[in-house]
Amino acid sequence: MKVFVTGTAGFIGYHLARRLLEDGHIVTGFDGVTDYYDVALKRARLAGLAQYAGFTAVEGRLEDADLLVRSLQQAEAEIVVHLAAQAGVRYSIEQPQSYISANLVGTANLLEAVRAHKPNHLLAASTSSVYGGNSKIPFSELDAADAPISLYAATKKSNEAMAHSYAHLFDIPTTMLRFFTVYGPWGRPDMALFKFVSAILEGRPIDVYGQGEMRRDFTYIDDLIEAIVRIMPLGPVQGVPVPGDSLSPVAPFRVVNLAGGHPELLMDFVHAIEAALGQTADRRFQPLQAGDPRETAADTALLQQLTGSLPRTPIEIGVAKFVTWYRQYYRV
Template sequence: MEPKRIFVTGNAGFIGFHLAQRLLADGHVVTGYDGVTDYYDVSLKRARLALLAEQPNFTFVEAMLEDGARLKQALAESGAQWVFHLGAQAGVRYSIEHPQSYVQSNLVGTSNLLEAARETPPEHLIFASTSSVYGGNTKIPFAETDRADSPVSLYAATKKSGEAMVHSYSHLWGIAATSVRFFTVYGPWGRPDMALFKFVSAMQQDRAIDIYGEGKMRRDFTYVDDLVDALVRLAGAPPVKGQPVKGDSLSAVAPYRVVNIAGGKPSELMAFVAAVENAMGRKAKHNMLPMQQGDVVATQSDTALLHELIGVLPETPIEVGVARFVEWYRHYYGVN
C-alpha cells in the first residue's frame, strides 16, 4: 500500500497507541492528537508516547478534543487521508460517577472532530464505538443491523450518539465513514481500569481478584493486535453509497456503515481468569461479586460483515494474548 497521511485521536491511549505503532511500522505518516488526561496513570500514557516519538514519521499534538480550534488546525495541517477517531472518555463504570466528562469528550469532542473533517475531508473517517451500544439486547450474537436503542450506561449512550453524529456528517457532506464497534479489547499496554490489568496487579500483590457477575459473564475478548489489523484493513475499504456488500449495514442515504470487530468466539469469564492464573503460574484468590451497574451478562459479535469486508477475523487465543500481557506487565513494572 502507498504510504498515507493519517490522523489518530487518542494515540496516547491503549488502542490508539497500538494503532499508531502499526501504521508507522507500515510506513505511513502519522499525526497523533491526545489530551493526556489523568483518568488513569499519566506516566503510562507518557511511556507510550515516548515510544512513538522515536519514529521519524510521527508528529504529536497535545490538546483536548474540546478545543475545537486547535483540533481543526491540527487536522488541516496533517493533510490526513485517513482519520481514526479513538479519543474518548472510556469506561462503563466511571460514567456513572463522572457523567460530564463523557458529555464533553465523547459528544462535544466528536462534534469538533466532525466539524474539522467537514472542512478538510479525509478519504475515510473511522469512528471507534463499542459493543456496549447493544446494551439490553437479548439476541446473541450482536449484528450490526440489530437495533441498538437500549444503552445501559452513559458511556454506551455517548458512543451511540457519536455513531449518529458521524452518520449525519457522512450524509450531509459525503464523508466516507465507518463506525467500528470494539468487543472487550485486551493486551500489552492495556488500561489499569480494565479487568486483565486489575487481575494481574492484584495477583502480583497477593490480593484477591474481584470477579463480578459471580463469574458467569461471557465476553467476546479481542486481542489488540488483531483489532488493529482489522482497523487497518477496514481503512482501505471505505463505504460507497449505493454499493453494499453481502450482509451490509451500509446506510441508504450516506457512504456510512457500522462494523463489529471481534472473533465471534466468546469465553466464560472464569476461563479468562484461568488463563491469567496459568500465565502468572499461580492460583488467584477469588472474591465473587454480583454484577455492577452498567454491565451486561454476555457479549458476542456476529462477524459475517467483518469477514466479508476484510477476509480475516481476530483469532489470537486468550491463553496467548493473556500471556503476552503478563510478560509485558512484568517487564514494564520490573516484577517476577
C-alpha cells in the same frame, strides 16, 4: 499515506499508530493525555511513538475545536481514525460530565474539523456496549441498538448518529467500529486483565463480577489492529453494499463489529491469567455491576466479508503476552 489518529496516548491508539508507522505511513497523533488513569503510562506510549521519524504528536483536548481544525489541516490527512474518548462503563456512573464533554462535545468538534478538511475515509471508535439490553445473541450490526444501559454506551450510540448525519450532509465516507473487550500489552489499568494481574502479583483478592458467569467476546489487540488496517482503505460508498452490509441507505456510512467472534466465560479468562502467572487468585465473587451486560458476542460475518480471514489469538496466548509485558514494564 498520511493518517490523523486521535487518542495516540491511549491503548488502542498507541498500537494503531505504531503499526502504521512500522508500515511506513505518516502519522499525526492528537491526545489530551488526561489523568483518567496513570499519565506515566500514557507518556511511555508517546515516547515509544516519538522514536519514529514519521510521527508528529499534538497535545490537546477534543474540546479545543480550533486546535483540532488546525492540526487536521496541517496533517493533510487522507485517513482520520478517531479513537480518543472518555472510556469506561462504571466510571460514567461516577463522572457523567466528563463523558458529555469528551464524547459528545469532543466528537462534534472532530466532525466539524473533518467537515472542513475532508479525508478519504473517517473511522471512529464505537463499542459493543451500544447493544445494551439486547437479548439476541450474537449481536449483529443490523440489530437495533436503542437500549443503552450506561451513559458511556449512550454517548457512543450518539456518536454513531452524529457521524451518520455528517456522512449524509457532507458526503464523508464513515465507518463506525464497534469494539468488543479489547485486551493486550500496554492496556488500560481500569480494565479487568490489568487489575487482576496487579492484584494477584501483590497478593490481593480479585473481584469477579456476575459470579464469574459473564461471557465476553475478548479481542486481542493485534487482531483488532489488523482489522482496522484492512478497513482503512474501504471507505463506504452509498448504494454499493456488500452481502449482509450495514451500509446506510442515505449516506456513505456503515457500522462494523470488531471482535474475535468467540465469547469466553469470565472464569476461563481468570484461569488463563492464573496459568500465565503461575499463581492462583483469591477470588471474591460479586453480583453483576450496574451498566454491565451479562454477555457480549459479536456476529463477525460483515467484518469477514470486508476484510477476509483475520487472525484470532486464543486468550491463553493473548493473556500470556500481556503478563510478559506487565512484568517487564513494572519490573516484577
